[in-house]
Amino acid sequence: MSSLRRRIFGDNSTDPSRDTSPDKGEKLTLVSTAKLKSLTKKRSKRRNGFVFGLGGLFGILVAVFFANRHDVINFEGLMDLNLDSLIDVIPAGIVKDAKDITRGEREAVNYDSFSVGLHLQGQGVRAVHPVIMIPGVISTGLESWGTEETSRQYFRKRLWGSWSMMRALVLDKTSWKKHIMLDKITGLDPPGIKLRAAQGFDAADFFITGYWIWNKILENLATLGYDPTNAFTAAYDWRLSCANLENRDQYFTRLKSHIETARHTSKEKVVLVSHSMGSQVLFYFFHWVQAKGYGNGGPDWVDKNVGSWINISGSMLGALKGFPAVLSGEMKDTAQLNAFAVYGLEKFLAKAERVEIFRAMPGVSSMLPKGGNAVWGNKTFAPDDKPGQKVSYGTFINFKESNSTQSPRNLTVEESIEYLLEHSDTWYKDQVLDNYSHGVAHTSAEVEDNERDPRKWINPLESRLPLAPHLKIYCFYGIGKSTERSYFYREDQDPASTLNVTIDTSLTMGEVDHGVIPGEGDGTVPLISNGYMCAKGWRIKRYNPAGAKVKVYEMPHEPDRFSPRGGPNTGDHVDILGRSSLNDLILRVAGGKGDQIEENYESNIREYADKVAIYEE
Numbered sequence: 065m066s067s068l069r070r071r072i073f074g075d076n077s078t079d080p081s082r083d084t085s086p087d088k089g090e091k092l093t094l095v096s097t098a099k100l101k102s103l104t105k106k107r108s109k110r111r112n113g114f115v116f117g118l119g120g121l122f123g124i125l126v127a128v129f130f131a132n133r134h135d136v137i138n139f140e141g142l143m144d145l146n147l148d149s150l151i152d153v154i155p156a157g158i159v160k161d162a163k164d165i166t167r168g169e170r171e172a173v174n175y176d177s178f179s180v181g182l183h184l185q186g187q188g189v190r191a192v193h194p195v196i197m198i199p200g201v202i203s204t205g206l207e208s209w210g211t212e213e214t215s216r217q218y219f220r221k222r223l224w225g226s227w228s229m230m231r232a233l234v235l236d237k238t239s240w241k242k243h244i245m246l247d248k249i250t251g252l253d254p255p256g257i258k259l260r261a262a263q264g265f266d267a268a269d270f271f272i273t274g275y276w277i278w279n280k281i282l283e284n285l286a287t288l289g290y291d292p293t294n295a296f297t298a299a300y301d302w303r304l305s306c307a308n309l310e311n312r313d314q315y316f317t318r319l320k321s322h323i324e325t326a327r328h329t330s331k332e333k334v335v336l337v338s339h340s341m342g343s344q345v346l347f348y349f350f351h352w353v354q355a356k357g358y359g360n361g362g363p364d365w366v367d368k369n370v371g372s373w374i375n376i377s378g379s380m381l382g383a384l385k386g387f388p389a390v391l392s393g394e395m396k397d398t399a400q401l402n403a404f405a406v407y408g409l410e411k412f413l414a415k416a417e418r419v420e421i422f423r424a425m426p427g428v429s430s431m432l433p434k435g436g437n438a439v440w441g442n443k444t445f446a447p448d449d450k451p452g453q454k455v456s457y458g459t460f461i462n463f464k465e466s467n468s469t470q471s472p473r474n475l476t477v478e479e480s481i482e483y484l485l486e487h488s489d490t491w492y493k494d495q496v497l498d499n500y501s502h503g504v505a506h507t508s509a510e511v512e513d514n515e516r517d518p519r520k521w522i523n524p525l526e527s528r529l530p531l532a533p534h535l536k537i538y539c540f541y542g543i544g545k546s547t548e549r550s551y552f553y554r555e556d557q558d559p560a561s562t563l564n565v566t567i568d569t570s571l572t573m574g575e576v577d578h579g580v581i582p583g584e585g586d587g588t589v590p591l592i593s594n595g596y597m598c599a600k601g602w603r604i605k606r607y608n609p610a611g612a613k614v615k616v617y618e619m620p621h622e623p624d625r626f627s628p629r630g631g632p633n634t635g636d637h638v639d640i641l642g643r644s645s646l647n648d649l650i651l652r653v654a655g656g657k658g659d660q661i662e663e664n665y666e667s668n669i670r671e672y673a674d675k676v677a678i679y680e681e
Contacts, residue, residue: 245424262299335374433481436504437677459474461474505520546583
């Protein structure tokens with residue numbers, strides 16, 4: 065078998081993955097355009113032949129797998145198959161292409177592993193502050209701990225964030241849905257079902273095998289001397305509302321204990337690193353931990369125990385793509401599928417099913433947009449509108465047909481949330497209103513009153529930062545990637561559908577792409593949500609009365625076209641966790657060198673922020 069592996073994928077030689085530049089004075093030959101095209105075509109045909117051949121082999125393996133499951137083939141009889149002889153009959157060109165592709169994929173996955181940390185290690189940077197990481201939405205694995213008959217087959221297997229999830233979804237969809245959805249009334253475990261967040265670094269380092277999330281950050285932290293004694297992943301069940309994270313799992317009690325223990329054992333304040341929805345969860349924690357009757361830490365707890373908060377791609381004002389997910393089970397990723405793919409998706413997991421699943425996860429609804437029309441715009445204007453833009457972002461949900469029976473007019477963000485709740489079941493409306501608030505507090509008195517209302521604790525425009533004058537906040541996020549900003553909808557005329565409306569995927573004109581109007585952001589979270597609080601909001605006194613210092617560092621999306629994850633300069637919402645410069649910044653803060661970081665603005669966020677209708681008193 066080792067011989068086979070060497071013959072297919074090559075050994076550990078140092079052959080370059082790309083051709084080297086010609087030596088100085090080397091004779092060069094010019095090739096005509098026609099000749100170049102013919103060479104390209106030949107290469108394309110050979111690659112197509114490789115794909116065809118590989119597909120054939122894959123088909124044989126799948127057939128063997130299913131045949132063996134049904135006792136059609138005696139699999140043991142295949143053990144005598146000489147795989148080396150099998151390679152001998154595969155065309156040499158296909159084998160060579162397999163080596164090239166495998167080498168390229170290996171380099172794409174392993175780019176810059178440990179290198180950032182080793183570079184800083186060479187500059188004398190070492191582990192100083194304990195580090196606690198709070199992952200984002202859906203990135204934490206969920207495993208089953210139920211022992212009822214329907215759950216025993218899944219015991220301690222991940223039903224979210226593993227290949228076990230894929231297998232359960234495909235082979236036993238009904239059971240998977242039953243396990244993944246929370247009780248619609250309580251927002252807690254359904255009777256007989258028990259899913260819990262995986263714990264430790266394994267909870268969020270990879271989503272599934274080969275698809276890293278936090279792994280590159282862990283690799284680089286390790287080079288500075290971090291390990292489980294001074295670094296910790298505070299994984300959580302992202303399906304739960306913040307209140308139920310404490311009620312069911314005592315999540316915030318445990319997080320408080322971890323921070324205090326790290327502070328006591330290291331004699332250094334803790335660095336908290338949050339990503340995406342994790343930043344909202346952490347912001348809620350800041351209120352919970354100091355509040356009487358909740359964490360009981362007192363108003364100075366954060367200042368005593370937390371030195372820095374690294375806010376990575378924090379969706380502080382929500383993620384607009386979460387709205388169509390709970391309204392109609394859609395987003396850009398589904399709207400832009402071709403007709404055949406849409407047909408297959410609907411047969412497998414229809415829009416109504418997707419809506420039911422998303423709504424039965426109250427944590428997902430924490431991503432609904434906050435700030436209303438003051439932040440997101442009105443009927444004619446939005447702060448991030450561009451000159452000459454034909455359709456303002458201010459009308460968040462648009463209906464091309466003005467005589468729609470579902471909505472006689474286009475809707476702003478505020479009106480869209482009202483529309484969603486009016487056309488939802490009572491149980492979903494109650495979950496949203498009991499756990500979240502989406503408005504703006506325009507006075508200091510309102511902000512202070514909201515410190516006693518947990519529904520406001522996740523909204524930075526209705527509640528303040530902790531009274532921690534020594535806290536340092538670093539906002540790191542990507543820019544320059546097309547991001548969902550508003551939508552065109554139409555009535556859902558499918559007689560089999562139980563939904564009222566659906567994205568108008570037939571509409572593509574100008575900047576409208578299959579009913580989706582793109583704007584600025586990191587591919588998932590709009591620029592205003594990532595950047596407003598950091599660039600402007602937390603510089604307004606009522607939202608930051610203690611004057612905690614805030615630094616912004618924007619990272620342009622400059623993907624490597626040959627890397628499936630964007631490479632070391634990506635600004636994508638998730639893939640940015642592997643970005644070299646982001647890892648460098650995290651390690652500098654953890655190593656006590658955060659003061660060396662200078663702010664870096666690459667977008668127009670400050671200009672947009674000045675147009676937001678929120679002002680000093």
